[in-house]
Amino acid sequence: MNKEIDWQKEDLNYIWHPCSQMKDYMSLPPIIVEKGMGINLYDINGKCYKDVVSSWWCNLLGHCNPVISNRLKKQADTLEHVIFANFSHKGIIELCIRLSKLLPSGLNKFNFSDNGSSAVEMSLKMSFQYFQQINQPQKTRFMALTDAYHGETIAALSAGDCDLYTKIYKPILMDFIRIKAPDCFRCPFDKTRDNCNCECFIDCQRQFERFGSETAAIIIEPLLQGSAGMKIYPSLYLKKLRKICDEYNVLLIADEIATGFYRTGKMFACNHADISPDIMCLSKGLTGGYMPMAAVITTNEIYNAFYDDYNNHKAFMHSHTYAGNPLGASCALGVLDILEKGDIQQHIIEAAPYFNKLIKENFLNIKNTGEVRSIGLINAIEIVKDKSKKIPFDAKLRIGYQIYKKALKKGVLLRPLGDVIYFNPPLIINKEDIDYVVKIARDCTCEVLNEV
Numbered sequence: 001m002n003k004e005i006d007w008q009k010e011d012l013n014y015i016w017h018p019c020s021q022m023k024d025y026m027s028l029p030p031i032i033v034e035k036g037m038g039i040n041l042y043d044i045n046g047k048c049y050k051d052v053v054s055s056w057w058c059n060l061l062g063h064c065n066p067v068i069s070n071r072l073k074k075q076a077d078t079l080e081h082v083i084f085a086n087f088s089h090k091g092i093i094e095l096c097i098r099l100s101k102l103l104p105s106g107l108n109k110f111n112f113s114d115n116g117s118s119a120v121e122m123s124l125k126m127s128f129q130y131f132q133q134i135n136q137p138q139k140t141r142f143m144a145l146t147d148a149y150h151g152e153t154i155a156a157l158s159a160g161d162c163d164l165y166t167k168i169y170k171p172i173l174m175d176f177i178r179i180k181a182p183d184c185f186r187c188p189f190d191k192t193r194d195n196c197n198c199e200c201f202i203d204c205q206r207q208f209e210r211f212g213s214e215t216a217a218i219i220i221e222p223l224l225q226g227s228a229g230m231k232i233y234p235s236l237y238l239k240k241l242r243k244i245c246d247e248y249n250v251l252l253i254a255d256e257i258a259t260g261f262y263r264t265g266k267m268f269a270c271n272h273a274d275i276s277p278d279i280m281c282l283s284k285g286l287t288g289g290y291m292p293m294a295a296v297i298t299t300n301e302i303y304n305a306f307y308d309d310y311n312n313h314k315a316f317m318h319s320h321t322y323a324g325n326p327l328g329a330s331c332a333l334g335v336l337d338i339l340e341k342g343d344i345q346q347h348i349i350e351a352a353p354y355f356n357k358l359i360k361e362n363f364l365n366i367k368n369t370g371e372v373r374s375i376g377l378i379n380a381i382e383i384v385k386d387k388s389k390k391i392p393f394d395a396k397l398r399i400g401y402q403i404y405k406k407a408l409k410k411g412v413l414l415r416p417l418g419d420v421i422y423f424n425p426p427l428i429i430n431k432e433d434i435d436y437v438v439k440i441a442r443d444c445t446c447e448v449l450n451e452v
């Protein structure tokens with residue numbers, strides 16, 4: 001197309017961007033990205049942005065990673081897509097074989113869709129139908145944690161509890177049983193991470209006592225409630241949850257869409273607690289952030305409840321056009337090629353403590369830093385108005401958004417969640433980039449705090 005085009009203007013003429021107040025784009029127009037490499041994005045003027053949020057947490061191993069790109073290019077010349085009912089292809093079969101070796105034990109039946117929300121929907125429908133088909137029709141309800149985030153489609157949104165996304169839709173959402181999530185920063189039991197025994201599990205216990213018999217499944221983000229502000233909770237909570245699910249015959253759905261693939265330092269967050277869920281949802285890092293693909297993986301036991309003569313109508317009649325897409329599968333195989341070598345894991349072991357130490361050095365001496373929390377390469381800094389009382393700033397001040405704008409000017413793509421500044425970079429980030437992005441984040445935070 002002709003070089004005279006004003007891309008930003010035309011973008012605004014046509015495009016309604018996700019999760020955005022479009023009026024904000026008048027003062028901060030969309031950045032038109034032309035290429036990516038490693039953790040860098042380059043706009044059409046050649047300006048570089050360090051993508052330390054992995055473009056919505058999905059870019060796992062850097063932009064335009066040669067291993068993944070080559071797999072994808074080869075696949076595009078071979079087979080781009082094929083109906084996945086009654087048809088299959090080698091790439092997706094190989095993916096299941098290789099992934100099943102890395103999954104918590106018992107998870108070996110794969111169902112595919114094309115994004116995280118659709119995977120969550122699928123996991124809920126599957127749980128409901130499972131109980132209908134094993135003669136427990138009373139199990140029709142679902143549980144989820146406060147502050148949860150599981151996506152934007154109606155059932156996924158119903159599972160979620162972040163007002164920013166759910167509030168207006170409440171009249172049309174499903175009625176989930178809500179369990180008070182652990183809140184380690186503002187622990188209602190006055191415990192610290194060092195002396196906690198998950199006393200907060202008591203609320204879960206109570207809800208299971210009340211509603212366990214009518215509940216089909218509980219869905220959780222294991223260890224890390226991402227969208228709620230990178231809230232990290234202990235693995236002991238997961239162990240307790242696994243146990244109570246078994247006691248009450250409630251399926252445990254681990255939404256590892258954001259946490260899977262070494263985001264928390266281990267392949268899956270569930271590995272920290274040594275537990276196997278009954279259903280796991282994966283997306284984002286699955287394809288290294290290249291292609292929209294999600295997987296819902298479950299056990300033989302659940303699969304078998306759907307397996308019968310056709311006329312008994314037990315099949316899971318759920319499909320998505322792009323289920324098992326070969327291009328997505330080729331990228332996912334590229335991701336496994338890299339992860340199976342083990343270098344990334346070694347890199348995380350070295351880089352994670354370095355990153356966290358640097359953040360603590362740079363942020364803990366700022367009077368408005370409420371808490372620094374970290375897991376794997378994820379680091380979050382909660383900015384508060386009053387540190388001793390843990391009181392947040394008035395949301396109307398949009399502290400996080402002001403920091404975001406300043407950091408963009410300096411070439412760092414942070415995307416704070418409210419007033420929680422966080423880093424969730426591609427796993428390949430090196431020390432030089434860590435130094436750079438932490439410095440910029442600190443500078444911008446101090447500048448904004450000086451202005452309020």
Ligand SMILES: Cc1ncc(COP(=O)(O)O)c(C=O)c1O
Pocket residue numbers: 115116117118120149150151152221226227255256257258283284
């Ligand atoms: C934990 C979790 N579940 C589900 C989703 C929804 O995934 P998608 O945006 O692909 O629908 C997200 C997205 O951020 C997520 O973090």
